[in-house]
């Protein structure tokens with residue numbers, strides 16, 4: 001890997017997401033050699049992936065080169081590689097470009113879509129966990145309308161314009177809202193010769209309310225917002241099968257659709273070698289103690305989505321969101337310094353800053369620790385918070401300009417099929 005020997009202890013961080021970057025920043029200029037490994041050379045700001053899928057933003061504006069984040073940090077190295085295995089006996093990571101020894105290892109590999117073992121859904125649905133997946137979805141949505149325009153078969157046309165989003169968490173809600181806005185503001189102008197009023201957006205939620213992790217008021221208001229935009233909100237309904245044409249559910253309800261987006265669950269990204277039963281939890285997460293140490297290892301840590309730190313308040317660990325990852329990365333940085341200073345580590349405590357979801361223009365819900373509000377003010381707060389946490393000044397400016405432009409013009413100009421997605425819908429015979 002061409003990493004020089006150093007007199008400083010080597011910290012290997014797997015994953016340049018919110019947690020990994022936050023830790024690398026905290027360790028910069030400290031007496032460590034830091035090696036950050038990621039299979040992408042960029043950090044992805046996942047909360048805005050849905051805007052890439054719906055043509056509101058270009059992918060470049062929500063991605064940031066990891067090498068640029070680390071510029072100017074002494075003793076810090078980045079390698080573009082996928083980590084395949086960890087050997088805890090010899091303190092070594094095995095990657096696609098070779099192996100590397102570590103003094104401290106931090107697993108910050110995040111999470112991936114969880115299809116709960118349903119192979120048909122995994123094969124035929126669309127996920128939205130990465131930029132390539134979001135670009136696939138963007139292409140598919142646009143290709144469907146192009147195909148709908150060409151077919152004489154009304155049945156096929158309706159299936160092509162029928163969107164089913166499974167999962168009523170923030171991702172599903174935000175995507176459904178954005179699609180509804182496209183249907184209202186853009187499709188009639190782009191496709192004047194297609195009856196786009198027949199396009200359907202269905203949001204399917206397994207429990208009795210959308211945004212179940214937020215307050216009841218936020219759930220109710222988000223549902224009202226979605227319905228005002230024409231989204232069909234289905235509750236207590238679970239999609240059980242999808243063959244690319246028909247989505248079956250746990251009731252008689254079925255959906256004929258060319259596009260099913262699966263936003264109904266995530267599971268941690270595990271790595272071989274770190275998968276012993278005594279610390280592997282539900283959803284593939286690694287059980288960590290209050291110092292983020294995995295199992296009984298003193299020098300192997302996990303942070304962010306992949307870490308499950310159980311406490312009375314969070315019996316299943318912290319929510320798989322950006323804030324716990326950022327805060328754990330920052331905190332672990334402090335603790336690693338304390339270890340080298342031979343001081344006791346400080347337990348991690350999560351500062352819950354609340355949660356938010358946006359449904360569309362002027363429509364958002366926010367549950368902050370002291371206040372809960374919905375509507376225009378929540379929407380402004382949502383925009384401000386997302387701009388603040390985006391990495392890179394250029395990205396903030398580009399996203400801000402895009403949002404202002406989209407707001408004034410009721411438009412989303414990135415509706416481009418740059419890289420066609422090969423999934424031609426064929427109606428079942």
Ligand SMILES: Cc1cc2nc3c(=O)[nH]c(=O)nc-3n(C[C@H](O)[C@H](O)[C@H](O)COP(=O)(O)OP(=O)(O)OC[C@H]3O[C@@H](n4cnc5c(N)ncnc54)[C@H](O)[C@@H]3O)c2cc1C
Nearest residue numbers: 015017018019038039046047083110304305320321322325
């Ligand atoms: C569509 C969507 C919307 C979201 N919206 C919100 C929101 O509004 N608010 C919020 O707080 N959270 C949101 N989240 C969740 C939030 O993005 C995650 O909780 C957060 O990214 C977790 O940070 P992390 O550092 O643990 O992992 P990540 O940010 O996922 O980073 C993991 C990194 O590890 C790398 N990696 C993984 N495996 C390997 C390997 N084997 N070898 C090398 N590199 C590897 C990946 O390439 C990635 O860069 C959203 C997530 C999604 C998908």
